Amino acid sequence: MSEEKQMLLQEQINKIEDVIATLNQQFQGEDLDDETNFLTIVRDNLKEIK
Numbered sequence: 001m002s003e004e005k006q007m008l009l010q011e012q013i014n015k016i017e018d019v020i021a022t023l024n025q026q027f028q029g030e031d032l033d034d035e036t037n038f039l040t041i042v043r044d045n046l047k048e049i050k
Contacts, residue, residue: 006050009046010050012046013043013046013047013050016039016042016043016046019039020039020040020043023035023036024036
């Protein structure tokens with residue numbers, strides 16, 4: 001995989017991690033487990049590809 005694609009994947013991973021952190025911080029009382037679980041799966045899959 002080219003270095004450019006790896007950089008793009010890492011940027012996407014970082015953005016997803018930021019979204020997960022924001023959801024956990026700002027919406028602690030909300031029922032967002034499904035959303036954060038889905039994002040965690042996507043993030044982990046991107047890490048595997050990278």
